[in-house]
Amino acid sequence: MMALEIAGVSHTxxxxxxxxxxxxxxxxxxxxxxxxNGAGKTTLFSLIAGLLPLQAGTLHVLGHPLPQERTQxxxxxxxVFQQPALDLDxxxxxxxxxxxxxxxxxxxxxRRRIDEELARSGLSDRADELVRSLSGGQRxxxxxxxxxxxxxxxxxxxxxxxxxxxxSRKAIADRARALCREDGTAVMWATHLLDExxxxxxxxxxxxxxVVDDAxxxxxxxxxxxxxxxxxxxxxxx
Amino acid sequence: xxxxxxxxxxxxxxxxxxxxxxxxxxxFAALVRPVVWLVLFGTGLRSVMSLKEMPPYETAVPYEDxxxxxxxxxxxxxxxxxxxxxxxxxxxxxxxxxxxVSPLPRWYLLTCRLLAGVIVGLPxxxxxxxxxxxxxxxxxxAGYLYVLPAVVLAGLMLGAIGLLVSSLxxxxxxxxxxxxxxxxxxxxxxxxxxxxxxxxxxxxxxxxAAWINPLSHAIELIRFALYGQLNAxxxxxxxxxxxxxxALAVWRYDSGRILRRQLAGAA
Numbered sequence: 001m002m003a004l005e006i007a008g009v010s011h012t013x014x015x016x017x018x019x020x021x022x023x024x025x026x027x028x029x030x031x032x033x034x035x036x037n038g039a040g041k042t043t044l045f046s047l048i049a050g051l052l053p054l055q056a057g058t059l060h061v062l063g064h065p066l067p068q069e070r071t072q073x074x075x076x077x078x079x080v081f082q083q084p085a086l087d088l089d090x091x092x093x094x095x096x097x098x099x100x101x102x103x104x105x106x107x108x109x110x111r112r113r114i115d116e117e118l119a120r121s122g123l124s125d126r127a128d129e130l131v132r133s134l135s136g137g138q139r140x141x142x143x144x145x146x147x148x149x150x151x152x153x154x155x156x157x158x159x160x161x162x163x164x165x166x167x168s169r170k171a172i173a174d175r176a177r178a179l180c181r182e183d184g185t186a187v188m189w190a191t192h193l194l195d196e197x198x199x200x201x202x203x204x205x206x207x208x209x210x211v212v213d214d215a216x217x218x219x220x221x222x223x224x225x226x227x228x229x230x231x232x233x234x235x236x237x238x
Numbered sequence: 239x240x241x242x243x244x245x246x247x248x249x250x251x252x253x254x255x256x257x258x259x260x261x262x263x264x265x266f267a268a269l270v271r272p273v274v275w276l277v278l279f280g281t282g283l284r285s286v287m288s289l290k291e292m293p294p295y296e297t298a299v300p301y302e303d304x305x306x307x308x309x310x311x312x313x314x315x316x317x318x319x320x321x322x323x324x325x326x327x328x329x330x331x332x333x334x335x336x337x338x339v340s341p342l343p344r345w346y347l348l349t350c351r352l353l354a355g356v357i358v359g360l361p362x363x364x365x366x367x368x369x370x371x372x373x374x375x376x377x378x379x380a381g382y383l384y385v386l387p388a389v390v391l392a393g394l395m396l397g398a399i400g401l402l403v404s405s406l407x408x409x410x411x412x413x414x415x416x417x418x419x420x421x422x423x424x425x426x427x428x429x430x431x432x433x434x435x436x437x438x439x440x441x442x443x444x445x446x447a448a449w450i451n452p453l454s455h456a457i458e459l460i461r462f463a464l465y466g467q468l469n470a471x472x473x474x475x476x477x478x479x480x481x482x483x484x485a486l487a488v489w490r491y492d493s494g495r496i497l498r499r500q501l502a503g504a505a
Contacts, residue, residue, distance in 0.1 A: 049339050053493060075341035085332030089260050090253070101249020102340035104242030146336075 001063045003027045003154045003186030009047065009057035010209075017043045019209040020057070025188055027153065030180045032197050033190040035206035036232055041190040042082055044206070045158040048188075049079050062153045075103070078147030080157040084139055088132040092123065095131055096146055103150035110149070117145035121175070137168025144175060148185075155179060156188045161196065169196065194225055207232045246342055247350045254354035257324075268316060268362045272309035273369055279431075280305055292433060294465040303377075306370045307461035308430025310385075311453055313362050314393045319421055321355035322400030326407050344492045348401060349484070355400075356393035363389050381464040388463035391473070392456035395480030399452070402483050405490035428453040452479040 004025040011018040018040045025031050035041050046052040047059060050070045059066040061073035087095055093114055100110035118124045121141040131139060140160060147155060157176065161169040173196055179185040189196070197203055205213040205228060212231045220227055228234070258264065280302040287301040295303070328334040337347055367382065403420060407413055427447040428434075434448035448454045455475035462469040 049335070051335060051338060071341040071343065073341075074339055077339070079335075079339055081332050081335055083332040085336050087253070087257070087333060090256060094253075094256055098249050098253045099336065101245050101252070102337065102342075104240075104245050104341075106241070106245070 001027075002060065003029070003062060004048065004188060005058075005060040006044070006048075007058045009044070009054070009059060011040075011043050011047065011052065011055050017209050018047075021206070021209070021211050022057075023204050023211060023214055025154070025186045027186050028180050028184040030177055030187045030189065030201055032201045032203045033188055033206055034192070034194070034197065034203050034228065035190075036192055038208075039192075039206045039232075040209040041192075041206060042158055045079075045082075045156055045190060048156055049077070050074060075150070076153040078150070078152035078155040080140070080143050080147050080155070080160045082158040082160075082162065084136075084143065086131045086139055086143065089130065091128050091130055092118070092134070092142055093127040095142065096149060099146045100149050105150060113149045113151075114145075117148055121145045135168075137164050137171065140164060140168065140172055141175070144172065148179070152185060154186045154188070156190070158190045159192070160189070161191070161193070194228060197224060205231055243342065243346065246340060246347070247353070250337075250347075250350040251354040251357055254351075254358050258358045264320070265362060265365075268313060268320075269365055269369070271316065272312050272366050275309055275312070276302060276305065276370060276373060276375075287432070289433065294462045294467045294469075300375075302370075302373065303375050304433070305431055306367075306375050306377075307464055308428070308457050309370075310363050310366065310389065310460050311392065311396075311428065311430050311457040312425060313366060314359055314389065314396045314456070315421060315425060315453060317355060317359035317362065317393065318396035318398075318400035319403070319416060320400075321351070321397055322404040322407070322416070323410075323413055324355075325351070325401065325404035326410050326413060329404075330410055338491070345484075345488045348488055348491060352394055352397040352401060352484070355397045356390055359393050360386075360389065377464045378466055380466055384463045384466050385460055388459045391476050391480065392460055395452060395456055395476050395483070398480050398484040398487060401487040402490070405487055424451060424453050427451050429457055430454075452476070455479070 002024045006024065007022050009018055009021045010016065021040070021044065033041055033044070043052065047054060047066070048061060050066055050073070054066055062076045064070075064073035066073055087098075090098070096114045096117070097110055100113065105113065114127070115124070118127055121144065123138060123141060123145070126134065126138065131142065134142065144157075144160070155176065161172055164172070173189075176187050176189060177198070180187050200216070202216050203213070203224065204211055213227065222230075284301045287304075289298055289301060289304055291298050325334065328337070337351070338344065340347055364382075367385075403416055407416065427444060428451045429448055430453070434445045434454075452475065455472040458469050459472035459476050462472065
């Protein structure tokens with residue numbers, strides 16, 4: 001069973017944002033969805049999260065078709081949104097407890113999972129602090145911890161490192177990669193930053209709603225920066 | 239109700255209560271409004287407003303007694319709009335997405351939010367009733383119990399209206415308009431401050447507006463319950479309008495129209 005299966009997905013607002021997008025993510029795989037701003041990454045993310053209605057194509061999350069089995073699909077999915085989505089006036093543990101409740105964890109399970117995830121995020125000592133008092137990088141790590149509380153098979157991150165400094169970006173990317181290795185979680189990492197791609201990553205390049213490339217970075221004859229620039233027309237612009 | 243549904247409801251209510259207790263000023267601000275109306279407006283108009291005997295009152299009552307249920311309606315109306323403002327804020331801050339990706343039906347998630355908003359409003363209503371008692375407005379003791387389901391139903395209906403408003407308001411900045419175009423017209427064209435449709439002297443347009451105004455029916459439901467009576471028309475209207483508006487609001491949130499509008503702007 002694929003963690004994520006996207007087949008012929010199109011979406012139109014006033015203009016076409018996605019056009020017949022197809023690719024799949026296997027369990028434990030780390031996939032970078034690389035594209036410039038406006039490439040369609042957030043639209044695809046919103047379709048996977050069930051926040052937008054599917055107009056054309058099929059989408060299976062952990063084997064569950066959307067939108068028919070939306071609730072079953074969401075039960076095994078974690079999301080980190082492009083825009084930080086935290087209650088600044090709640091403490092870290094209250095924030096995580098709220099999310100645990102939204103996913104039906106019992107009080108005892110929630111407490112245990114919160115302790116585990118905070119420890120893995122290196123934020124155990126901040127549990128009783130207000131989210132407002134945390135740095136941007138720490139807030140992002142809380143969001144990742146939150147998205148993993150209910151033990152997910154697929155984690156989708158939409159530009160999760162925007163606005164963060166280099167050490168914070170590296171810490172978040174390392175955490176996501178460790179999830180694939182240690183827990184077998186499939187990760188889809190949407191970004192427009194080339195330096196977030198590791199040689200071993202599979203990279204799906206999205207440009208103006210089309211998948212224009214899908215391969216492992218190390219297997220490409222042409223280096224990724226040049227290939228990306230050529231495919232999205234940055235060379236011509238330069 | 240399965241454990242998942244129950245825990246989700248508990249989590250949403252807990253979050254709203256935590257937010258409410260962190261904003262203690264909100265409680266007092268919500269209380270000051272009806273208290274000022276009761277003390278200043280009620281006292282000022284007491285001598286000029288002659289109220290005839292009418293159900294549920296067995297005799298003619300002082301003006302303050304008449305406006306207390308209306309002011310409870312005012313608390314619930316503002317509470318509903320406060321919940322709407324909070325929804326728009328959550329949408330702008332992204333917290334709404336966290337709620338909407340929970341593995342439960344959207345109608346249930348939004349109903350939980352609605353219920354949480356009403357629970358937050360209950361202490362405000364009873365604190366005001368206590369003040370009104372101290373001020374001399376003393377309905378029968380049992381009325382304080384009977385009024386509870388009426389307040390919950392009225393709160394749910396007004397909260398649903400707030401939810402629908404939140405789905406129509408695009409940005410937080412636009413919310414000031416809601417005050418002018420939703421709260422004030424609804425409040426003043428209701429039976430909160432004067433028994434419009436009972437009075438043969440009332441302006442017929444205003445009386446009709448009050449009759450079709452759902453807030454009037456919510457207030458009458460509360461008024462009758464406070465005196466141990468049931469107003470069946472008010473009950474039916476409150477429940478039906480609440481359900482219809484809620485269905486419309488859920489449809490707007492569920493169809494992805496709001497996010498579509500945001501993303502289409504960015505695309």
